[in-house]
Amino acid sequence: MAFIPHTPADIEEMLAAIGAASIEELFDEIPASIRARPLTGVPEAFGEMQIGRLMRERAACDGLPLSFLGAGAYEHHIPAAVWAIATRGEFYSSYTPYQAEASQGTLQTIYEFQTMIASLTGMQVANASLYDGASAFAEALLMAMRINRRSKSLKALVPSTVHPHYRAVARAITSHQSVKLEEIPYCTETGRIVPEALVRYEGEDVAALAIQQPNFFGVLEDADALSDWARRRGIPVVAIVNPTSLALLQPPGAWRGGADVVVGEGQPLGVPLSSGGPYFGFMATRMEHVRQMPGRIVGRTLDTTGHPGFTLTLQAREQHIRRGRATSNICTNQGLMVTAATVYLSLMGPQGLQRVATACHARTAELLEALTRVPGVRSAFSSPFFHEVVLRLDRPAAPVLAALARQDILGGIDLAPYYPELGAAFLACATETKTTADIEAFASAVGAALTSQHAA
Amino acid sequence: MSQVPSGLRYSKTHEWVRVMPDGLLEIGITDHAQRALGDLVFVETPEPGRRVSAGEPYAVVESVKAASDVYCPVAGEIAAANTELASAPERINQSPYEAGWIARIRPDDAAAVAKLLTPEQYSKLIEAEGD
Numbered sequence: 001m002a003f004i005p006h007t008p009a010d011i012e013e014m015l016a017a018i019g020a021a022s023i024e025e026l027f028d029e030i031p032a033s034i035r036a037r038p039l040t041g042v043p044e045a046f047g048e049m050q051i052g053r054l055m056r057e058r059a060a061c062d063g064l065p066l067s068f069l070g071a072g073a074y075e076h077h078i079p080a081a082v083w084a085i086a087t088r089g090e091f092y093s094s095y096t097p098y099q100a101e102a103s104q105g106t107l108q109t110i111y112e113f114q115t116m117i118a119s120l121t122g123m124q125v126a127n128a129s130l131y132d133g134a135s136a137f138a139e140a141l142l143m144a145m146r147i148n149r150r151s152k153s154l155k156a157l158v159p160s161t162v163h164p165h166y167r168a169v170a171r172a173i174t175s176h177q178s179v180k181l182e183e184i185p186y187c188t189e190t191g192r193i194v195p196e197a198l199v200r201y202e203g204e205d206v207a208a209l210a211i212q213q214p215n216f217f218g219v220l221e222d223a224d225a226l227s228d229w230a231r232r233r234g235i236p237v238v239a240i241v242n243p244t245s246l247a248l249l250q251p252p253g254a255w256r257g258g259a260d261v262v263v264g265e266g267q268p269l270g271v272p273l274s275s276g277g278p279y280f281g282f283m284a285t286r287m288e289h290v291r292q293m294p295g296r297i298v299g300r301t302l303d304t305t306g307h308p309g310f311t312l313t314l315q316a317r318e319q320h321i322r323r324g325r326a327t328s329n330i331c332t333n334q335g336l337m338v339t340a341a342t343v344y345l346s347l348m349g350p351q352g353l354q355r356v357a358t359a360c361h362a363r364t365a366e367l368l369e370a371l372t373r374v375p376g377v378r379s380a381f382s383s384p385f386f387h388e389v390v391l392r393l394d395r396p397a398a399p400v401l402a403a404l405a406r407q408d409i410l411g412g413i414d415l416a417p418y419y420p421e422l423g424a425a426f427l428a429c430a431t432e433t434k435t436t437a438d439i440e441a442f443a444s445a446v447g448a449a450l451t452s453q454h455a456a
Numbered sequence: 457m458s459q460v461p462s463g464l465r466y467s468k469t470h471e472w473v474r475v476m477p478d479g480l481l482e483i484g485i486t487d488h489a490q491r492a493l494g495d496l497v498f499v500e501t502p503e504p505g506r507r508v509s510a511g512e513p514y515a516v517v518e519s520v521k522a523a524s525d526v527y528c529p530v531a532g533e534i535a536a537a538n539t540e541l542a543s544a545p546e547r548i549n550q551s552p553y554e555a556g557w558i559a560r561i562r563p564d565d566a567a568a569v570a571k572l573l574t575p576e577q578y579s580k581l582i583e584a585e586g587d
Binding site for chain 2: 149150291316317321322325
């Protein structure tokens with residue numbers, strides 16, 4: 001049985017009513033040159049048994065490696081209750097429902113999520129989430145351009161310490177709106193932006209400044225000085241933050257110059273690595289900018305009988321009302337991931353999250369110490385860090401990391417493709433999931449790999 | 457019946473224009489427009505110094521029902537904006553032609569006002585629209 005509500009007879013009737021000969025005719029105005037052609041090379045559909053087997057085989061490819069990978073996605077302990085609750089039938093839908101207000105429980109969950117994100121980031125209002133951290137960053141830059149109505153330049157200063165993938169995604173999304181991303185160099189000794197690097201932009205028309213804290217290297221930027229520089233010049237600040245770190249670090253709302261839009265990747269909050277997704281992005285801002293924010297927002301209100309209830313609010317920003325002049329074509333959110341994050345944050349509480357963040361930092365300090373004891377390995381930067389560090393090797397990182405992978409240890413990200421000026425260097429991370437024994441095993445495997453390659 | 461004060465000029469998109477003694481033009485939306493929109497909850501006013509052409513959206517009014525662009529009836533430069541609307545958008549509902557003004561513009565061509573609708577012409581227009 002086809003689950004298509006209109007029959008061939010219905011289609012005929014509708015076409016006759018509008019005077020079209022065929023459905024094809026409705027697409028006449030799309031030039032033939034840009035039409036999608038039939039996909040070739042797509043295999044025949046599988047049955048449930050076959051697809052189940054394929055998926056199990058694919059899942060097994062990930063194995064159970066000892067992972068020190070970070071760079072935007074982090075392995076954290078997820079209490080069993082998180083997904084037991086998030087996958088209950090009542091929550092198990094990835095979208096805000098089409099009749100949103102009929103699902104008060106879903107709306108309340110999103111409202112609680114927004115409240116937690118606003119509280120974590122030190123901002124006044126948050127949306128119901130975006131696709132992921134990178135696209136949230138792109139949306140934040142566009143939002144900053146709308147906030148900064150005095151600027152004509154559409155030029156955003158984006159430090160090269162911002163995640164390379166985030167910069168690439170932001171460039172892909174914003175370039176068609178004539179936004180220019182100008183990269184600010186970093187200091188190769190400290191791994192952070194030198195506030196003096198901003199001096200050359202004095203008097204220039206700058207539309208926004210991005211600050212990632214901690215930055216891609218795990219290093220803490222001088223967020224107070226950077227945000228203060230922007231604030232004094234009326235330049236909106238876009239902050240990219242790791243939500244776990246906010247349990248220890250100053251939230252952007254409390255930076256000396258504050259922040260106008262705060263975004264980040266929500267995956268560390270109860271979402272498994274899952275071979276790369278789905279994850280979710282979060283976004284928070286100040287109340288004065290709420291009408292420039294993209295995405296959905298759930299508000300709390302009173303119904304006609306005076307009882308509290310939840311509703312989608314400020315929808316006049318959205319595309320179903322404002323059409324081409326909407327703040328964004330984002331019209332949904334990562335509902336299921338957000339439900340998991342809300343349960344995770346509720347279970348952790350502020351103290352629990354702080355313990356996670358403290359343990360991550362302590363493990364990473366231990367990792368740094370263990371690895372720099374290995375001959376041929378040294379710390380790249382002298383600055384304070386959160387839960388990632390850059391390590392320099394006395395020979396290229398790629399073969400060393402490949403040797404570790406053969407022993408089921410994912411040692412980190414080779415930085416050579418992204419930051420060639422650092423020479424042989426890689427980025428490693430240790431979260432609360434790593435034990436002293438794990439770290440020692442990692443260090444001795446690095447030592448063995450360096451020795452054997454030295455011999456070879 | 458909506459009010460259509462004499463002494464003002466009007467646009468087909470329901471904006472009014474007042475020529476001020478100093479030659480600036482005060483602009484806003486008409487009584488008919490505010491009635492159609494309903495209770496306003498937010499007004500986005502333009503940044504002074506911005507150049508606008510005739511027919512270009514220069515402000516946004518948001519009611520409980522919808523958000524609408526407000527079009528500039530004549531080309532010029534924004535000289536001032538009614539910043540009080542940020543905290544009191546209801547001024548437009550209460551007093552569309554006085555306290556609810558949206559912006560003052562310095563017109564490129566003062567004679568452009570004469571090409572806009574007279575109160576009589578505008579009254580006919582909204583009558584045809586069922587006011």
